[in-house]
Structures are given as structure tokens and as C-alpha cells.
Amino acid sequence: xxxxxxxxxxxxxxxxxxxxxxxxxxxxxxxxxxxxxxxxxxxxxxxxxxxxxxxxxxxxxxxxxxxxxxxxxxxxxxxxxxxxxxxxxxxxxxxxxxxxxxxxxxxxxxxxxxxxxxxxxxxxxxxxxxxxxxxxxxxxxxxxxxx
Amino acid sequence: xxxxxxxxxxxxxxxxxxxxxxxxxxxxxxxxxxxxxxxxxxxxxxxxxxxxxxxxxxxxxxxxxxxxxxxxxxxxxxxxxxxxxxxxxxxxxxxxxxxxxxxxxxxxxxxxxxxxxxxxxxxxxxxxxxxxxxxxxxxxxxxxxxx
DNA sequence: TCATATGTAATATATGGAGTTACATATATG
DNA sequence: CATATATGTAACTCCATATATTACATATGA
Numbered sequence: 001x002x003x004x005x006x007x008x009x010x011x012x013x014x015x016x017x018x019x020x021x022x023x024x025x026x027x028x029x030x031x032x033x034x035x036x037x038x039x040x041x042x043x044x045x046x047x048x049x050x051x052x053x054x055x056x057x058x059x060x061x062x063x064x065x066x067x068x069x070x071x072x073x074x075x076x077x078x079x080x081x082x083x084x085x086x087x088x089x090x091x092x093x094x095x096x097x098x099x100x101x102x103x104x105x106x107x108x109x110x111x112x113x114x115x116x117x118x119x120x121x122x123x124x125x126x127x128x129x130x131x132x133x134x135x136x137x138x139x140x141x142x143x144x145x146x147x
Numbered sequence: 148x149x150x151x152x153x154x155x156x157x158x159x160x161x162x163x164x165x166x167x168x169x170x171x172x173x174x175x176x177x178x179x180x181x182x183x184x185x186x187x188x189x190x191x192x193x194x195x196x197x198x199x200x201x202x203x204x205x206x207x208x209x210x211x212x213x214x215x216x217x218x219x220x221x222x223x224x225x226x227x228x229x230x231x232x233x234x235x236x237x238x239x240x241x242x243x244x245x246x247x248x249x250x251x252x253x254x255x256x257x258x259x260x261x262x263x264x265x266x267x268x269x270x271x272x273x274x275x276x277x278x279x280x281x282x283x284x285x286x287x288x289x290x291x292x293x294x
Numbered sequence: 295t296c297a298t299a300t301g302t303a304a305t306a307t308a309t310g311g312a313g314t315t316a317c318a319t320a321t322a323t324g
Numbered sequence: 325c326a327t328a329t330a331t332g333t334a335a336c337t338c339c340a341t342a343t344a345t346t347a348c349a350t351a352t353g354a
Contacts, residue, residue, distance in 0.1 A: 002309050002342050005239035011251045012239075019247075025299065033239070036344055041300065058352030061299045074254065084342090088235040088310095092152035092159075092180070099289060100166075103282040104158045107221065107273050115266035122258035135250040142246060149311055149340050172330065183313050188331065205321030208330040231311090235341095 006043050006081040009033055011074060013040070014052070015132050018069050023062030046080045069132055075123035086116055153190050153228040156180055158221060160187070161199070162279050165216050170209030193227045216279055222270035233263055 013029055026037035026044075033040070044063060047053045052072060054064050078084075090112065091105050160176055173184035173191075180187070191210060194200045199219060201211050225231075237259065238252050 002340095003234075003238075004236045004342060006342080007236055008239050008248075008251055008255055011254075012245070012248050015247050015251070027299090032245070037300090038302085038345070039343065041302085042343095045301085055300060056352085057298090057300045057350075059298050060353065061351085063300095074258065085235045087150075088232045089151045089154055091150075092155050098159070098179070099285045100162050100279075100282050101155075101159050103278050103285055104155055104162070106281060107158075107278050108155055111221070111266055111269035111273070114269055115262045118265050119258055119262035122261055126254050126258070131250050131254050132247075134253060135247050138246045138250055149309095151311060153311080170330095174330090184331090185314070185333085186312060188333085189312095192332085202331060203321085204319075204329090204331045206329050207322060208320085210331095 004084045006084060007074070007078050009035070010043060010047060010077050010081055011128060011131065013044075014047070014065060014072065014077070014128055015069065015135065017053070017063060017065040018128070018132065023056060023060070023064045025062040029063065043081060046082055047077070050076075050080045052076070052080060069129035070127055072128045073124050074126045074128070074131075075120060077128070078123055086119060087112055151231045153231060154221070154225050156182070157190055157194060157224050157228055158275060158278065160191075161194070161212060161219065161224070161275055162216065162282065164200070164210065164212040165275070165279065170203060170207070170211045172209040176210065190228060193229055194224070197223075197227045199223070199227060216276035217274055219275045220271050221273045221275070221278075222267060224275070225270055233266060234259055 013024075013033060016029070016032055017024055026040040029040045029044075030037045040063075041055075044053060044055070048055055052065070052067055054066050056062060056064070091108055093101065094105070096102055096105065160171075160180060163176075163179055164171055173187040176187045176191075177184045187210075188202075191200060191202070195202055199212070199214055201213055203209060203211070238255055240248065241252070243249055243252065
């Protein structure tokens with residue numbers, strides 16, 4: 001399986017949009033994320049559906065952020081992009097006849113569910129505003145370094 | 148991505164091997180796991196390398212469990228099958244130039260690492276013996292049901 | 295009207311586990 | 325020693341899915 005980067009990608013883009021004045025086109029966004037305009041539109045569709053962004057067609061169109069970064073958590077973005085599958089490992093058969101396999105599944109599921117719950121909790125605790133603030137720190141630091 | 152079932156599969160098989168008297172061939176194991184003998188050999192190679200099982204070629208050959216289930220944790224099996232990638236989601240670029248993406252990566256990595264640490268801890272706490280014991284409970288229960 | 299955007303379908307690409315075939319090698323058994 | 329039976333492994337194919345790309349329909353401001 002290839003890695004699913006939709007959550008990372010959209011967080012990245014939303015912070016850029018917050019920094020921009022005026023709409024950002026799919027083409028501009030694609031350059032920022034080193035990808036393709038269609039990938040942007042496809043993935044942003046989920047964010048538009050939940051009201052985080054708006055898209056406008058035609059001249060002077062593009063994408064606009066509708067909500068403050070303070071109000072958007074990593075978890076919100078995760079949900080908006082369709083709650084991609086979290087784990088690359090898992091059960092071979094979710095409902096096996098073999099009782100041994102059922103016992104194995106129970107242990108695996110228990111471990112995975114606990115890890116998933118912690119991840120979801122972590123995602124819920126961090127807002128995009130906090131990440132943007134971290135960016136500001138990194139930006140200041142990089143300026144200081146270049147003196 | 149397709150799901151990686153090597154950990155589940157090998158736990159399943161090791162418990163069956165503990166219940167068997169005498170070696171189990173790759174063909175018999177493949178039937179138990181509803182898969183292919185080559186998949187068995189390929190995946191069991193890692194368990195053999197760390198000394199959990201032994202393989203004997205030729206007549207009356209097959210696979211034998213060398214260690215008690217009490218001494219093998221889920222984590223041991225996870226490591227033996229090559230520590231497969233845990234997450235299906237992740238960073239687009241682990242070392243981006245963009246400072247915004249760096250900040251996003253830092254937050255994603257932090258969340259994923261905490262979840263991974265919990266999962267590893269969970270896997271380390273459960274032995275195959277505990278899972279076998281759970282199987283025994285399920286087996287008793289299924290017998291009781293069929294009365 | 296036309297240049298510029300998004301919306302979306304269709305297709306190609308890349309990745310990696312799993313499935314399968316083929317064959318080399320090792321080993322009891324007669 | 326010949327043979328049936330195992331493992332060991334290389335070399336495929338298959339499959340799922342995110343991503344990349346092309347193509348074209350649709351909408352909109354100048």
C-alpha cells in the first residue's frame with residue numbers, strides 16, 4: 001500500500017490559504033504541494049462539503065478559507081478527507097470460523113483500537129492554528145540563522 | 148494499500164503448532180490459514196531466523212515450534228516478520244523545504260509516534276499463551292452452546 | 295465572446311502484500 | 325540408490341488504492 005498523504009496535504013494547504021489574501025487556485029495550490037491541480041480539487045472537495053473552504057469557478061476564482069484555523073483541528077481535517085484507513089496492518093479475516101483465529105483477532109483488534117483511540121485523541125487536541133504558530137517559530141528561527 | 152496480515156497470520160499459526168504433535172508442513176499450515184504454502188514458508192522464514200521455529204526438509208519434515216507460547220509476545224512476532232509499516236497515513240515528504248510543511252510534519256509525527264508507542268506497548272504485553280488461553284475459553288463456550 | 299476556473303470521469307502509474315508456478319535442494323524410506 | 329516428500333527461493337501475476345495525468349464539461353468575470 002502506498003501511504004495516504006491527504007491529511008498532511010490538506011493541513012499544509014489550509015495553513016497556506018490562511019496566510020494568503022484572496023483565493024488560491026488549484027494550480028497555485030498544486031505548485032505549493034508539488035502535486036497536480038486535479039489532486040487538489042479532488043481532495044479539497046471534502047473540505048468544501050463540511051464548510052471549511054469555498055470554491056469559486058471562473059475568472060478570479062479559486063479556493064478560500066471560510067473558518068479560522070483556531071476552529072479546525074487535525075481531526076476535523078482527517079474526517080473531512082474521508083477518514084482514511086489508519087493502519088497498514090490488521091486482520092486477515094474479520095469473521096473467521098476458526099476459534100484460534102477469532103482469539104487472535106480479538107487481541108489484535110484490542111491493541112489496534114487502543115492505538116487508534118489515542119491517535120484520534122491526539123489529532124483532536126491540535127488545531128491548525130497551533131501548527132501555524134509552530135511555523136512562525138520555525139520561520140523566526142530560520143531568519144535568525146541566516147544573519 | 149492492501150492490508151498486511153503477516154502478524155495475524157503467524158500468531159494464528161504458532162498457536163496451532165503449539166496444539167499439534169509433531170511437525171506441520173507448509174501445505175497443512177496453508178490449509179489452516181486459507182492461503183498458499185509458499186506464503187507460509189516466506190513468512191515463517193523470519194520466525195525461524197529468530198529461533199521461534201525450526202524447519203526440516205524432506206520426508207516427515209515440516210515446521211516445529213521451539214519455544215513455549217509463554218515466551219513469545221505479539222511484539223516478538225511483529226519483529227520477527229520484519230516490523231511491517233504500521234500506519235497507512237503519513238507524511239507526503241519527510242524532509243520538505245517548506246517551513247509550513249515542516250510544522251505539519253512535526254505535528255503528524257508527534258501524533259503518530261505516540262499512537263505507535265502505545266501499540267508497541269500493547270503488543271509487548273500480550274503473549275501467545277494468553278491468546279491460546281482465550282481460545283480455550285471460546286472453545287468451552289462453543290461446546291456449551293452446542294448442548 | 296473568451297480566457298480562466300472548477301468539477302469530474304477515465305486512465306495510467308507506483309507500491310507492496312499475497313497468490314502461484316517452477317525448480318533446486320535436502321532427506322526419510324524401501 | 326531411487327523415489328516420494330519437504331523446504332528454499334526466484335520469478336512472475338494479481339489486487340487494492342493513493343496519486344498523477346489527460347480530457348472535457350461547466351461556470352464566470354472581463
